[in-house]
Amino acid sequence: MFNKIRLWKNQNNSSTLREKIEEIKKLPIPEHVAIIMDGNGRWAKKRALPRIAGHHEGMKVVRKTTRLANQLGIKTLTLYAFSTENWKRPKNEVEYIMKLPEEFLGAFLPELIKENVQVKMMGYKDKLPVHTLHAIEKAIEETKNNNGLVLNFALNYGSRAEIIDAVKQVVSDCRSDIMNENDLNEEVFSSYLMTANMTDPDLLIRTSGEIRLSNFMLWQLAYTEFWFTEVLWPDFGEEHLLEAIETFQNRQRRFGGI
Ligand code: FPP
Numbered sequence: 001m002f003n004k005i006r007l008w009k010n011q012n013n014s015s016t017l018r019e020k021i022e023e024i025k026k027l028p029i030p031e032h033v034a035i036i037m038d039g040n041g042r043w044a045k046k047r048a049l050p051r052i053a054g055h056h057e058g059m060k061v062v063r064k065t066t067r068l069a070n071q072l073g074i075k076t077l078t079l080y081a082f083s084t085e086n087w088k089r090p091k092n093e094v095e096y097i098m099k100l101p102e103e104f105l106g107a108f109l110p111e112l113i114k115e116n117v118q119v120k121m122m123g124y125k126d127k128l129p130v131h132t133l134h135a136i137e138k139a140i141e142e143t144k145n146n147n148g149l150v151l152n153f154a155l156n157y158g159s160r161a162e163i164i165d166a167v168k169q170v171v172s173d174c175r176s177d178i179m180n181e182n183d184l185n186e187e188v189f190s191s192y193l194m195t196a197n198m199t200d201p202d203l204l205i206r207t208s209g210e211i212r213l214s215n216f217m218l219w220q221l222a223y224t225e226f227w228f229t230e231v232l233w234p235d236f237g238e239e240h241l242l243e244a245i246e247t248f249q250n251r252q253r254r255f256g257g258i
Contacts (some may be wrong), residue, residue: 028249030245035203038232051093079153080154122157
């Protein structure tokens with residue numbers, strides 16, 4: 001009897017979710033959603049678990065979120081998985097996070113390939129452990145011909161460093177006459193960033209109640225709509241992504257106009 005009720009409840013929940021998805025798809029869906037996945041450590045602490053347990057749970061949420069983003073027709077999902085500042089964390093935690101792409105892609109890559117998802121990465125590759133980079137590059141290679149959702153991992157990413165590197169490259173291109181400084185405009189500058197060929201995020205989500213950008217996509221977020229939630233990343237469910245999108249759909253974006 002109990003199982004029957006549970007089954008009915010699950011079916012009922014998933015049909016509600018399906019209905020909600022269909023309803024949301026009637027209005028414009030943000031093309032590019034970027035997420036600062038925060039709160040893994042606090043989630044673990046609340047359960048008297050080591051911090052890495054929170055990261056592991058967070059990885060499962062990456063999977064669920066990717067599936068739903070694909071289902072909704074979002075074109076790009078950028079996930080802030082590790083910042084250039086995160087190296088300051090305890091060694092065991094950093095090592096653990098660096099193993100997650102392998103675990104995630106080891107299990108999920110076949111589904112990503114099948115579902116037409118294209119994996120990308122932005123960030124400084126040189127400092128990443130070889131095993132991490134290898135897993136990511138394999139996924140990038142094996143999904144490079146897919147043209148569905150772009151799943152873009154920000155890994156060892158820092159926005160200020162990205163901007164400085166872009167400026168250095170612009171200067172160097174001007175000096176060597178590849179570019180004329182009078183041709184520099186916002187569009188051209190964007191093409192020097194790690195997000196070249198991507199649209200700017202339409203919606204930024206940050207979990208765990210922190211209201212800051214933490215050196216994430218500072219240039220690209222100029223006109224993005226922000227949605228903050230107290231929910232910790234491991235507790236971030238489909239309903240939260242749908243709520244964020246619904247809020248986005250009710251906002252008026254004026255891009256500086258009236
Ligand atoms: C921030 O929470 C989270 C991180 C720095 C790591 C995020 C990584 C994942 C969600 C898994 C990534 C998965 C793949 C596949 C790459 P925090 O540790 O700062 O939490 P706290 O603020 O509560 O301490």
